[in-house]
Amino acid sequence: MTLPGSKSMTARALVLSALADSPSELVRPLRARDTTLMAGCLRALGIDVDTSADDRWRVTPGPLRGPATVDVGLAGTIMRFAPPVAALADGPVTFDGDPYARERPLRPIVDGLRALGVTIDASASGGLPLTVHGTGAVEGGSVVIDASGSSQFVSGLLLSAPRFGKGLVLRHEGPPVPSAPHLRMTTHMLRAAGAAVEDGIPDEWMVEPGPLRGCTWQIEPDLAGAAPFFAAAMVTGGTVTLAGLPAESWQPVDRLAELLTAMGATVSQGTDGLTVRGGMLRGITADLSEVGELTLVIAALAALADGPSRLRGVAHIRSHETDRLAALARELTKAGATVTEHPDGLDITPGPLRPTVFETYDDHRMAHAAAVLGLGVEGIELTDVACTSKTLPEFPELWAGLVTRS
Ligand SMILES: O=C(O)C1=C[C@@H](OP(=O)(O)O)[C@@H](O)[C@H](O)C1
Ligand SMILES: C=C(OP(=O)(O)O)C(=O)O
Secondary structure, eight states: OOOOBOHHHHHHHHHHHHTSSSOEEEESOOOSHHHHHHHHHHHHTTOEEEOOSTTEEEEEOOOOBOSEEEEOTTOHHHHHHHHHHHHTSEEEEEEEOSGGGGGSOOHHHHHHHHHTTOEEEEOTTSOSSEEEEEESOOOOEEEEEOOTTOTHHHHHHHHHGGGSTTOEEEEEOSSOOSOHHHHHHHHHHHHHTTOOEEOOSTTEEEEOOOOOOOOEEEOOBOHHHHHHHHHHHHHHTOEEEEOOOOSSOSSOHHHHHHHHHHTTOEEEEETTEEEEEOOOOOOOEEEOGGGGGGHHHHHHHHHHSSSOEEEESOGGGGGSSSOHHHHHHHHHHHTTOEEEEETTEEEEEOOOOOOEEEOOTTOHHHHHHHHHHHHHSTTEEESOSGGGGGTOTTHHHHHHHHHHHO
């Protein structure tokens, strides 16, 4: 199968292109709610973002300006990546989003920008809604944040840092930062756009001030979006091949392959793509801190496996689109699994599974999990498949097509 581009790469490519000194193109970007809103955000700041062609978006940078109002939807990438861009604009920029977006943590970005000299009006919690009072320039310098709640706090500050007068020295202090592969994606893409970035010291990043150049960004297919389709192969004993992943991917292909292999799949990468072949479905003990996004599909697989699973290292996903650990515990229990919730994970023991209505809590990956579960249990109904439009609007059609072909 082919899938649209990575949400994470599309978001970064849009931001870096907006900050560059010449036009850029995004080849095979993701057109979904998160990335459409990101394009809208950059347009509101004065950037020309042409998304009229599906397979090639063109970004022509220009002066960043307010006043502007930005709808972040429920996108972590927008609420964490765009305020630093707004700080470079001349004029106030107000950010708000879906009701639940106001619950998602943002303080390290707000405090980090304030420490760099930016004036921000934020709610008492330091979250949305907020107004960044850009003056056309950010001095930059050194800042310490606690990014244990989301790697996006680091990525957000780094992406705009080449445009800060003194660049940025960013240090993290606190429990470990999750999602290391997303941090590597950020530094890879900054370097690809010509930025000088040092990340040799653990929990410290240094970005030199300097221009970013326009690029042709080849957006890889979205690996997290592929996870439910790979899981489908594992539940049905079938085979799914994802076409179009480069040999040297900027997404955590190895970690995904390791996890699916541990659960009984055979994973191989060839010229035709990344292939997952289902076999036995085994329970696993795994630290998912690097790939928190995959927890939901892995939890659905765990509920269908031949033994118990212990998933850990993902306290931070309680602040994703919903409290994902609580949501999974509730819904998988309804379906008949025995689930124990821990502060940073879940123990899942498969039981005799039964029909249930699986709530999605506006969370696209809860819908993916329900779809996977529904391949193994008759009568799983999901309340809202439309929430998949956040990152993969084609999900219902692709899923139905896959099932029909098999
Ligand atoms: O930078 C990114 O593009 C992302 C980083 C991760 O965030 P967290 O570190 O908050 O999990 C990931 O879960 C999210 O879907 C996308
Ligand atoms: C956590 C996710 O999204 P966001 O970028 O909104 O944090 C996700 O897509 O699983």
